[in-house]
Amino acid sequence: MSSRPELQAPPEIFYDDVEARKYTSSSRIVGIQAELSERALELLALPDDGIPRLLLDIGCGSGLSGETISEDGHQWIGLDISRSMLDVALERETEGDLILGDMGQGLGLRPGVIDGAISISAVQWLCNADKSCHEPRLRLKAFFGSLYRCLGRGARAVFQLYPENNAQRELILSFAMRAGFAGGVVIDYPHSSKKRKEYLVLTCGPPSMSTMTPSAKGEDENSCSDEESSGDEENQTVCISDRHRSRKKQKVTKKGKTRSWVLQKKEKMRSKGNVVPPDTKYTARKRKARF
């Protein structure tokens, strides 16, 4: 992972004419991006009624991800900061409309008009401060806030991304939650260093059944063929984190946490393999003021 493009140059410099062409003419990349986009669309879970929707492709690049949207019959608007990437998209006659813009400046779109958004291999770029005036936190805030506003209620946004480390994933997720999104991270093939892919699945609006984070693929494949090469991987035990902004409010009653809530929580921690003290008659009892 020493060759992260995010660490080499700002995106509009890194993706210059040469790199844009190289990127789009690599059949390996074309294949990977198509696969990631298909999975993102699946996680977007649009109604299965055959009606084409209007989607956003954030960091659309040369249109590889957008092409998958078109194949599914939907209309899309693509945003990218690299003119070179967009020029390649033009040459390839992609069907979506293209906009030259910086997601970190916020999206200039009317409220509630977009049916869903995907972003493939792009959002981690927001965590870099490429200019002296770049403050990643403010850019994440502007991005997620504006995305939340332009999506219709109940609409989803799915981002496939490559966070540099856990802190970066947490940072991105926390700004999504702060903007009002519910959702979490889906990690497909968490035990395989090659196939492992992360998706942030976000839903606009208050938590409900429809905002539950979908399940990941390949979680049970405990030993994969490429296991030998997993030396540099942390041992992920938690593959899905399902979060809602208002979780605390939901679970904590005025009287404090109930016994059944605590028992449930302990059971959940056990099932994840954590060491949890045994349940006794003292579990979840209120302590005396001077304990």
Added chain:
Amino acid sequence: MRLLTHNMLSSNIKGVINGFPLRIEAEKVVIKEVDFNPDFIKNMFSKIDWKALADASKIMGYAELPEEVPDHSVLDSDEFLQKFHHALLQLHLEEGALVCPETGRRFPVNKGIPNMLLHEDEMNLDATCTSSASNP
């Protein structure tokens, strides 16, 4: 850029309260055929700002849309749907500009791609660069 996109875009400049609709300066308009899909445009109808669409299509040289917001029942008329389809998806602004209605800032459109990148002092990020630069 199609008018579908124009109808969604608004100016994002710091301090602007109503950045919609962006005024169109049309230097070159092209027409590109798109498969007619009544389901899509019927579904879009309620999200479209009608006046913005009718005005924009007139500027682009297509004056067939009614000025006032049509009643929902027009969606049963195939003739109407065809016109709506043409305005929304087939008219492309190829060269020209989009102009912020409040500040007059021009966003140039080249080869059909509007450049919506903001300058540093136009950005809406409460406490960024500009604040440190403009601090006395």
